[in-house]
Amino acid sequence: MPADLSPAHTPVPADSDSPLITFDNVTKRFGSTTVLDDLCFSVRPGRHVTLIGPSGSGKTTILRLLMTLETPDSGTIQVNGDRLFPAAERERRQARKKIGMVFQQFNLFPNMSVLRNITEAPVRVLGLAPDEAEARAKELLDLVGLADRADAKPAQLSGGQQQRVAIARALAMRPQVLLLDEVTSALDPESVAGVLDVLRDIATTTDITMLCVTHEMNFARDISDEVMMFDSGKVIESGPPEKIFAAPEHERTREFLGAVL
Amino acid sequence: MTYSAGAAGSSWDWSAVWDFMPRFWDGVLVTLQVLALGSLISFSLGLVWALGLRAPSRLVRWPVTAVTEFIRTTPLLVQLFFLFFVLPEWGVKFSALTTGVLAIGLHYSTYTAQVYRAGIDAVPKGQWEAATALSLPVHRTWLAVILPQAVRRIVPALGNYVISMLKDTPLLAGISVLELLQQSRLEGASTFQYTEPLTVVGIAFILIAYPASLLVRALERRLAR
Numbered sequence: 105m106p107a108d109l110s111p112a113h114t115p116v117p118a119d120s121d122s123p124l125i126t127f128d129n130v131t132k133r134f135g136s137t138t139v140l141d142d143l144c145f146s147v148r149p150g151r152h153v154t155l156i157g158p159s160g161s162g163k164t165t166i167l168r169l170l171m172t173l174e175t176p177d178s179g180t181i182q183v184n185g186d187r188l189f190p191a192a193e194r195e196r197r198q199a200r201k202k203i204g205m206v207f208q209q210f211n212l213f214p215n216m217s218v219l220r221n222i223t224e225a226p227v228r229v230l231g232l233a234p235d236e237a238e239a240r241a242k243e244l245l246d247l248v249g250l251a252d253r254a255d256a257k258p259a260q261l262s263g264g265q266q267q268r269v270a271i272a273r274a275l276a277m278r279p280q281v282l283l284l285d286e287v288t289s290a291l292d293p294e295s296v297a298g299v300l301d302v303l304r305d306i307a308t309t310t311d312i313t314m315l316c317v318t319h320e321m322n323f324a325r326d327i328s329d330e331v332m333m334f335d336s337g338k339v340i341e342s343g344p345p346e347k348i349f350a351a352p353e354h355e356r357t358r359e360f361l362g363a364v365l
Numbered sequence: 366m367t368y369s370a371g372a373a374g375s376s377w378d379w380s381a382v383w384d385f386m387p388r389f390w391d392g393v394l395v396t397l398q399v400l401a402l403g404s405l406i407s408f409s410l411g412l413v414w415a416l417g418l419r420a421p422s423r424l425v426r427w428p429v430t431a432v433t434e435f436i437r438t439t440p441l442l443v444q445l446f447f448l449f450f451v452l453p454e455w456g457v458k459f460s461a462l463t464t465g466v467l468a469i470g471l472h473y474s475t476y477t478a479q480v481y482r483a484g485i486d487a488v489p490k491g492q493w494e495a496a497t498a499l500s501l502p503v504h505r506t507w508l509a510v511i512l513p514q515a516v517r518r519i520v521p522a523l524g525n526y527v528i529s530m531l532k533d534t535p536l537l538a539g540i541s542v543l544e545l546l547q548q549s550r551l552e553g554a555s556t557f558q559y560t561e562p563l564t565v566v567g568i569a570f571i572l573i574a575y576p577a578s579l580l581v582r583a584l585e586r587r588l589a590r
Contacts, residue, residue: 171494171497171498172497173494173497173498197500200497200500201500203498204498204499205498207491207494207495207498209489209491211489211491211492211494211495212495213492213495213509213510213514214514215510215513215514216509224499224501224505224509225499225500225501228501228502228505228509229499229500229501229502273499274498274499277499277500
């Protein structure tokens with residue numbers, strides 16, 4: 105039985121023109137460094153957007169702001185019409201439930217089994233019955249190819265396996281938006297392929313909106329329908345991957361791609 | 366080689382040891398009671414301090430910091446005397462034993478607070494972030510994610526403080542609590558033989574503290590896995 109990945113919240117039709125994610129004039133500073141400078145951009149539902157650019161250009165900060173792990177200094181961030189910033193804590197919590205995130209370092213809970221890593225939030229946050237959450241967790245483990253490791257502890261898994269569990273854990277909350285923060289950077293080359301296969305699978309079979317920061321240009325080319333090139337806290341160029349990779353307009357993009365490809 | 370009793374003042378008299386036994390066991394009981402209750406107070410109050418030290422509001426953080434630093438940096442014996450001699454002047458009267466338990470529990474709570482704080486701080490930031498990303502409520506984040514991971518660092522450190530608390534219980538003799546040291550002193554005062562009771566008490570501390578430290582080490586190894 106294929107895992108049902110449809111979002112728990114009112115889904116927005118994938119062809120809708122109204123943006124799912126909007127950044128309006130968002131500025132974020134760390135000390136005296138301006139990481140995001142009056143940034144405006146939006147992402148339509150169902151899109152798979154890859155953020156590329158030199159390190160320190162603010163890509164990861166965008167994901168962290170969406171996950172409310174950072175607070176912007178000014179500007180508005182919305183998800184599906186609900187405000188993340190500025191917003192009352194209650195409203196922010198509500199908006200945050202539509203977003204899931206997979207981290208570079210997996211961040212699985214080491215004190216819980218693989219299965220409980222996946223069921224904890226659906227039971228405690230979405231209020232699913234434990235057996236319902238477990239059944240769903242097993243479907244998701246099947247989807248990421250780890251159906252037989254439900255009772256293992258994270259430390260007993262390889263990095264690639266842990267990351268696939270982390271993807272299942274994020275999906276268990278039925279997010280509308282999935283944030284992928286350099287999810288293959290901490291993996292050995294062998295594990296990378298397995299994780300990318302899973303993500304490609306999700307990208308092609310679901311209408312989850314994906315925002316990823318990656319240095320895997322092949323992956324970016326493969327799954328994304330939009331690539332945004334960042335530099336110094338601004339989007340300097342964006343478009344379909346074929347165009348960005350084959351014929352970048354901006355000199356800075358050409359330099360960057362020349363260095364990483 | 367022969368010794369005449371009392372000549373060198375250092376001969377060992379087994380009968381003095383046997384005579385001390387009733388008092389000794391009473392003392393053991395009181396010492397262990399102080400240790401158990403003192404640990405209980407220091408473990409629970411320490412957790413309250415630790416949460417206070419991490420409170421988002423300065424109105425909580427600053428007073429808690431001031432109070433715990435004050436208690437931690439003043440000697441236990443001074444606190445003991447203060448509670449025993451000064452509190453009654455304000456109309457608060459406890460028995461010597463209760464005062465001793467409260468003083469040692471309060472004093473050590475400022476150390477256990479640091480143990481909890483360090484244990485909690487050692488949980489990687491990514492764990493908090495993952496909990497946020499899953500929208501886990503604050504109490505679930507603490508109970509299901511942070512504390513179970515902090516415990517492996519906290520438990521061995523708490524064990525070490527229990528041992529050190531054990532070694533501080535003789536201070537309670539200063540306010541005439543009938544723990545081990547006070548019992549040996551009373552025994553010596555009535556028989557004029559101090560060597561045997563004091564030696565027995567010293568050995569008793571070794572016999573409790575050393576296995577306890579081995580236990581803590583074993584626990585540490587077990588939790589590290």
